[in-house]
Amino acid sequence: MALQVWETLKEAIVAYTGLSPSTFFTVLALGLAFYYLISSFFGPSDYGTHTRDLGEQLQPLPPPVQVGEVSEDELKQYDGSDPEKPLLMAIKGQIYDVSQSRMFYGPGGPYALFAGKDASRALAKMSFEEKDLTGDISGLGPFELEALQDWEYKFMSKYVKVGTIKKPVAEGDAAPAAGEPAESSTAEVSSSSSKPAEDSPSESHADKAAEETPAAAKNVE
Known part of the structure; x- marks a missing residue:
């Protein structure tokens, strides 16, 4: 065969x-x-x-490190450019460790622009424009706010919250505190100037002269 x-x-x-x-x-x-x-x-x-x-x-990822309250400039240090640092991103002022999704948010990933920033507005609008990479969500419509809420729920369930963004102190908020003593002093000066002087030497002398004048006239008569 x-x-x-x-x-x-x-x-x-x-x-x-x-x-x-x-x-x-x-x-x-x-x-x-x-x-x-x-x-x-x-x-x-x-x-x-x-x-x-x-x-x-x-390789196992290191455990998330709490960064506490940081400014937006400090958050930029965690954009993935330094492989020794965790990859962080913020939504509505809350910072999350997204190191486990480095393929998405790390350098070269589709959402790399969002890393190291509070990208709330960009996520709500699904925008990749530089002007929308901010935590300012004023003026957003109901559908955009709903989309942002969905993103926040996703981050809360998947990633560990490690800090918050420090809100900058507005100049107008600090001015009243510094101006209070000056305003108080001005008010006191105004009160003092408006209060009539009592028993001043000039007034007492004038009153005494007025009282003595009729007596002198009577003696002459």
Whole structure:
């Protein structure tokens, strides 16, 4: 049976290739050797890179670190440009550690612009414009606010909250406190100036002179 199969195979090789069976198998062996030789130049480097990237992804992430209350400028330090620092992002003033989604929010990711910022307005509008990368959500419509709420729920359920954004103190808020003593002093001065002077020397002298004048006139008479 095996001999019949071999004879049939030899006849097919001669019929379809025009080569003898020995020549055909020699050419086939050389082709396979050439293929593996070429693959050896490209395969190992790609394989090593892929293995290294996979190993980096499988490394356990460090536990989230609480940063407390930070300013917007301080938050920019956690935009993923420094691999030694956690990847942070804020929504509605609440800061979350999104290091586990570095492929999305890290450098080169589709949402990398949002990292290191409070991107509430951009998320609500699904905008990638620089002007919308802010925590100011004034003027948003109901649908945009609803979309922002959905993003916030997603972050609250998936990521760890590690801090809040420090609100800048407006100049108008600090002015009254500093101006209170001056206003009080002004009020006291105004009160003092409006209060009539009592028993001043000039008034007492004038009253006494007025009382003595009738007496002097009577003596003359």
